[in-house]
Amino acid sequence: MTMEYSVGHYFKRVTMIDTLFGNADHHLGRLASLGGLMSDQENETQIEVLPHD
Numbered sequence: 001m002t003m004e005y006s007v008g009h010y011f012k013r014v015t016m017i018d019t020l021f022g023n024a025d026h027h028l029g030r031l032a033s034l035g036g037l038m039s040d041q042e043n044e045t046q047i048e049v050l051p052h053d
Contacts, residue, residue: 022030031037
């Protein structure tokens, strides 16, 4: 990508941010390896808090 277009600057910036902080695949894999958005203990707590019919 040439620098004569302004989009070249943004492409280069996003590519560098991806390299520094990881891309979406990296973060989704990390989230999956940690057990998702809520741990098992939080799931149990949430189930106990729900009202019983």
